[in-house]
Amino acid sequence: MVSKLKKLSEDDLIDISDYFSNLIYKKINHAVDSPKEIINMDVDINVSYNDDTEELDVDVDVDIQSDELSSLSDELIEGLIDESYDELDEYINENYR
Secondary structure, eight states: OOOOOOOOOHHHHHHHHHHHHHHHHHHHHHTSSOGGGEEEEEEEEEEEEETTTTEEEEEEEEEEEEOTTOOOOHHHHHHHHHHHHHHHHHHHHHHOO
């Protein structure tokens, strides 16, 4: 059984958002042969916490403009985001439970 989250502060939510954003940037940058393959990348993280239900919601929107010769695909990016969510779960379990 997973224990409940502690009551999260605004600083906690910012920390979770920063961690997740940095993780996604790192994973995507490591997935390409050259950083020049990525022309522009925007990672938008929305973290919300409901005090009444003690539910944490983390949404991400990744917008990438890549070079036409880039090896990045939508499937690869989705897989990297899924891996990042798994690592975020571990991070939250270690730091906020």
